[in-house]
Every structure is written in structure tokens, then in C-alpha cells.
Amino acid sequence: MENKVNEIKISYIGGVKSAFWKKINHSQDAANLLYENWDKDTIEVHESFKILLLNNSNKVKGVHQISQGGITGTLVDIRLLFATILKSLSVAIILAHNHPSGKLKPSEADINITNKIKRAAKFLDILVLDHLIVVPNGGYYSFKDEGIL
Template identity: 40%
Template sequence: MVAMLELAPAHENVLETLTVGPRGPRERALEEGILMLSDADLLAIVLGTGLVGCSVFRLANEMLERVGGLEGLGRLGPSAIAEIPGVGTAKALRLLAGLEIGRRSLMRSIRPRPAVCNSAAVAAWFTSRLSWREYEELWVISLDGRNGLRSARRVAQGGVHGLGVTPRDVLRVALQDTAAAIILVHNHPSGDPAPSDADVAMTHKVAEACHVVGVPLLDHVIVSSTGQYVSLLDLGILPPAV
């Protein structure tokens, strides 16, 4: 649960909004550009209103301080954000929707195309999607005959004990996408991207199953919450597909 904000005693009968003063964040965004605004300014615009005795600017600043900035805010679910005084469900969903729009925009702007050439390109794309996740997720990247991106689909989402996935789960996606080859990607919320024994064992099982059906597993990339990544191909754990 998010810590409760300490708000000033109520002394007015109206909510304080973004219209206070001639040079609020909305005006500066229009005159100087949205890039000139601070994180708190951007958050204040999304919130729109504060509480009686607590301006929206103060609410935005205290929210960011309490949750650890925008990164911390993005890790919270709607219920936790809605519990913050002055937010509520509607504002919480608006905040999360804005963060998700930003993530999707970033993913699509750096999507490796037309060809997936190396593990760094895969990691750059998926770090923005997975680095903030609380639990592990396993994704399958389906490639065409020229290693061009055909699709990227999540096949498993874990809990506190990690992922539960079988080669059949992976192959189902690969065959549905008529993939010529695939790459596995998953995240380590702990911050350490080093593969576990279970990761290595699962990778070898999937590689063997892929070889049988003629859809080679080219790599397994693990990204972390710190932005680091490892490639099982680069580490020599997964032999090059032939």
C-alpha cells in the first residue's frame, strides 16, 4: 500500500486546479513545448485538480517523492495509486493509461526492423516493456525467412516462483505465426539478468523441440529491471542454429 500523503489542513471550499497563475504548466507547454516541463508539471496536468488545501502541484510533487518518481509510479497498480488522497480511481486509470501510451510509443519507435540482427536490438526493444514488471514474463519473437520481425507474443506470465512454460507453449505460437525462426525473451525482476539453471534447462528443451519441427531457436535474451541483459547465444549456452 502506498504511504498516505500528509496534506495541509483544509482552509478553502474549492479544489485548487491548474488554472492558478498565468504561467501554469499548460501555458508553458503551449508556449515553450512539452519537453520543457518537469515530471511534476506533467503529472499535475494529468491529475488536473488537487485537494482542498493542497494544490495539484504539491500533490504531484509529493506523489513522485513518495513512490520514487515516474518509474516507481509505473510499477504500481490502479488500486494502489487510487488510494493516494486526491487521486481516486478515475485519475489512477488516466495516469496508467498515459504511462502505457508512452511505453508503447517507445517500443514501436525502437522496434528492430526490418531484421532482428543481434541480441542488443532485441534487448533494447524489450527493456522498455519488461524492465518494470513485478513478475517474470516469457515472450516469443517470430521471424520470417530473412529474420524480419513477424510478431512478438507473450506466452507465459509467472508469479513469485517464476515461470511455468513448456516447449509446447512456445511451439504453438511459432506454428500459428508460421515462423521461420524464433527468439525467446524474458525478464528478471530481481535486477540480475544471469540465467538460472531452470532458464538454461528450459532453453535447451525448447531448442530441441524447435529443431524437431524445423523452426530454429536463434537466441534467448534475458533483460533485467536495471537495464542490463544477457544473451544465451552470446554466452555460448545456446549453440548457433544450423
């Protein structure tokens, strides 16, 4: 009997060469990139949780949607989040989710999941650079800028 297993891959869609990856210097850079790439038809309908995957020079390798939820929340399975980070060989991440309501204040759940991810990332030598809340009008809230990361 032959032993067969599935091969697991991660793919990069779009073919952007590393020389053209966007460098993140400030929260505004990340917020602009996220907003430009967010589906404008759904940003004010339901919450989604995404991560920006970065290399050692803070250049964005890609963006990945971790979850899509309802009107007032989305569940984040950190096992799936870290599976993506590790498989993409990223050394840093920026967390992001949207608030369809336009409210820029993080909830207690937002703060708790950020801290949980940060603790797990530290164990794996992955930097959590920021967590952004993006709203439909293009505004954002940065956990780092506000001193809660």
C-alpha cells in the same frame, strides 16, 4: 445434425506492414526491441516469458507473451509456445524472459527450458536464435553471446 467446429486464428495487432518489420542483426537489436515493448510497470514485479517471432530474413513478425509468473519464476508450456510459432508461420524465434531482481545470470531452470525448446524446435525446422534475459534497467544477457545456446 450439422457438424460445427470453432475456427482458430492468430491476429497481428498494430498493423505494422512487413516492409517496416525490425531486422534482428545482433542480440542488442532484440534486447532493445524487447525492452521497449516490455511493460515497465511489471518488469521488476514478476517474471514473464515472451518470444520474438521471425521470418526467414530475421525480421520480427511480432512478439507474444507465453506466460506470466511470480516473483522468481514463470512456467513455460512449450505446447502453447509452438502452437503460436506454427500458427504464425514463423521460421525462427528468440526466447526472452525477465529477471525482476536484476540478476543477469541464468538459472539451471532457464538453461533446461532453453535446451528443451531447442530440441523440439530442431524437429520442426525452427531456429532458436537466442534466449535473452532482460532486466529492469535495460540490461540483458544473451545465451548465444555467452556460448550456451
